[in-house]
Amino acid sequence: MKKICFVAFIVIMLRLGLCSQTVTFSHSGGFYNNSFNLELTCDEGYHIRYTTNGGIPTANSPLYTNPLALNESLYSNSDIYTITTTIDELLYIPNSVKKCIIIRACAFDNDENRVGQVTTQSYFINELGCDTHGLPAMSIAADSSDLFDYYTGIFVPGVNFDPSHDYWSGNYYMSGDEWERVVNIEFYEPADNSGVNQTAGIRTHGGTARRGPQKGMKLYARQEYGTKRFYHKFFDDSPKNSIKHLVLKPFSCQWFSTGIQDWICNNMAKSIGLEYIASRPEALFINGEYWGIYYVSERPDSHYLEDHFGHGDDDYNVIGSWHGEAEDGENANFIQMMQWLEDADLADSTNYEYLCSLIDIDNFINYYCLELFIANNDWPANNMRCYQYQDGKWRWIFFDGDDCLKKMSFDVFGNATCEQNLGWPTDAISTLMFRRLLENEDFRSAFYTRFEHLLNNQFDYVTTKPYLTYAKSLVIDEIPQQAARFNRPKNLSSWESSINGINNFLSDRCDNMRERINEFFVSLEENQSIVASIFPNPTYGTIHINLPENQFHTIKIQIFSIVGTLVCERYATTSLDIDMPAGIYLIKIGNSTQRIVVI
Numbered sequence: 001m002k003k004i005c006f007v008a009f010i011v012i013m014l015r016l017g018l019c020s021q022t023v024t025f026s027h028s029g030g031f032y033n034n035s036f037n038l039e040l041t042c043d044e045g046y047h048i049r050y051t052t053n054g055g056i057p058t059a060n061s062p063l064y065t066n067p068l069a070l071n072e073s074l075y076s077n078s079d080i081y082t083i084t085t086t087i088d089e090l091l092y093i094p095n096s097v098k099k100c101i102i103i104r105a106c107a108f109d110n111d112e113n114r115v116g117q118v119t120t121q122s123y124f125i126n127e128l129g130c131d132t133h134g135l136p137a138m139s140i141a142a143d144s145s146d147l148f149d150y151y152t153g154i155f156v157p158g159v160n161f162d163p164s165h166d167y168w169s170g171n172y173y174m175s176g177d178e179w180e181r182v183v184n185i186e187f188y189e190p191a192d193n194s195g196v197n198q199t200a201g202i203r204t205h206g207g208t209a210r211r212g213p214q215k216g217m218k219l220y221a222r223q224e225y226g227t228k229r230f231y232h233k234f235f236d237d238s239p240k241n242s243i244k245h246l247v248l249k250p251f252s253c254q255w256f257s258t259g260i261q262d263w264i265c266n267n268m269a270k271s272i273g274l275e276y277i278a279s280r281p282e283a284l285f286i287n288g289e290y291w292g293i294y295y296v297s298e299r300p301d302s303h304y305l306e307d308h309f310g311h312g313d314d315d316y317n318v319i320g321s322w323h324g325e326a327e328d329g330e331n332a333n334f335i336q337m338m339q340w341l342e343d344a345d346l347a348d349s350t351n352y353e354y355l356c357s358l359i360d361i362d363n364f365i366n367y368y369c370l371e372l373f374i375a376n377n378d379w380p381a382n383n384m385r386c387y388q389y390q391d392g393k394w395r396w397i398f399f400d401g402d403d404c405l406k407k408m409s410f411d412v413f414g415n416a417t418c419e420q421n422l423g424w425p426t427d428a429i430s431t432l433m434f435r436r437l438l439e440n441e442d443f444r445s446a447f448y449t450r451f452e453h454l455l456n457n458q459f460d461y462v463t464t465k466p467y468l469t470y471a472k473s474l475v476i477d478e479i480p481q482q483a484a485r486f487n488r489p490k491n492l493s494s495w496e497s498s499i500n501g502i503n504n505f506l507s508d509r510c511d512n513m514r515e516r517i518n519e520f521f522v523s524l525e526e527n528q529s530i531v532a533s534i535f536p537n538p539t540y541g542t543i544h545i546n547l548p549e550n551q552f553h554t555i556k557i558q559i560f561s562i563v564g565t566l567v568c569e570r571y572a573t574t575s576l577d578i579d580m581p582a583g584i585y586l587i588k589i590g591n592s593t594q595r596i597v598v599i
Helices: 006-016 144-148 163-168 261-271 302-309 332-343 349-358 361-373 412-416 428-437 441-456 461-486 492-526
Strands: 030-032 047-051 101-108 119-125 137-141 181-188 195-204 217-220 245-250 279-286 289-297 316-319 326-328 386-389 533-535 542-546 555-561 566-572 576-579 583-589 592-598
Touching: 101 137, 119 137, 119 181, 144 181, 261 279, 261 361, 261 461, 279 461, 289 461, 302 316, 302 386, 316 332, 332 349, 332 386, 332 428, 349 428, 349 441, 361 412, 361 428, 361 441, 361 492, 412 492, 441 492, 461 492, 542 583, 555 576, 566 576
Parallel strands: 030 119, 137 279
Antiparallel strands: 047 101, 101 119, 137 181, 181 195, 195 217, 217 245, 245 289, 279 289, 316 326, 316 386, 533 542, 542 576, 555 566, 555 583, 583 592
16 A cells, blocks of 8 residues: 655644644534534643634634634635636636635644644534535645645646646646645534544546546545544445545536436446445535535445455455556456457357356446446446456446436447447457457357346336436535536536436436347347258248247348348247248348248
């Protein structure tokens, strides 16, 4: 696991203070209906200074002398929402933003030396208009320079921005330990104000989510920051009451403005037994200013596997792309498998059985069925994650359904079997395993059968509609605030219209996919030899076609005249009889053609 460097550790300790002197707050942070007076205390012989803009108190910060009346006068006036954090075409600056009250306080000695840890508490007071409409709240407190400085800020284009490469450059695209910043994290449940309040590391996260004004982020709990995990049960379906890493996925990073596709897709993954990412919506505040709706989520890494399946995090190999990039652990086994696949003939049962000894074939089939059904337009060349425990079988984790559930016409099978080197969203290396597996009859049968079962059950609209309904109910009341802050969605009406688009997709998708999968398998058979007997030959008026036994999908049968004119086309899964007038015909089944005489 990566460790922060010694210099960074010293900086952290300086920021936290070098002795145990602590400021006590009369009220902990969280949700309150009404304003009140906040009292701060510390040991005799020291005095307290505090800030209201998320910054760490200094000798120049306001001196605490009397209880603080929690009202609008304590709102931050830094207006960080006006700072340019993205490229011009994505920039949107509202007239004002919702705010919470954030107090950071520390004890100082008579020489104005900070002598204790910084204590941070954030207050979400309904009477003052800070209503999150039932969502939990997260407050991030950070030195402004760590987020917005031209040279050091991780939220701005900054010194690393290249105008000729504007979509993929900027400070927010920098990574690694040197671009991790120290922040204070508070998370509060609306029911009882339970949650966390601790120092943590923060980095930007994601692809397009980095450059948008509403940034994707990763949060790191580390022992160097005081606590090695976030000790709270963030997710009802998570097996543990703590988590090592958190991802903050911005509502606006969805590829169209519903914001909820990823949550729906992960719940579909859960329903079919796939490893998936638990998440829930929250309202985020940075230095006291509203930063919109986010989904606080698990991160699909070795710590996630440790939490869900046990063993140590260093017992897992986690791969982040079909090219074999190792997210955690080693990649040698994966690369060796992919190299073998390049020339392997999986029509050979021995080769197929060998691959099945390397991968969990049922997990792989479930994974592909889901990705194809949801029409993921940002896959498979992107957003692939698989893992193995020690030298066990590889399994796939579903994550990132941001660009899904929207495009019924998307050629999902063409995307999943592409042999061109397009780079994105598909390429030959990312489709290699699926293409090789399709060579095998046992796999085709298992894949088709499982897909048909899912279309009749877990993917059926009766099952998926409740996901949409519930996801919508969680955030609908907060949508106007999200829209006002980031103009994405533009307003509640446009958001509800886009929700209708997801509903239409889910309601029509099963029938659509039945047609697509049959068309796809017919096209596969057209390039394969199908052993079918046609008898008698010659025949008196009726052609008897005997198809292979245990046929699991539709086969296209075409009858041509002797001059090549198509005169009859049928689709069948079992043997059939076709009445034809007298003549000489060519019958095409798969890539084989037979001649028959009708008397």
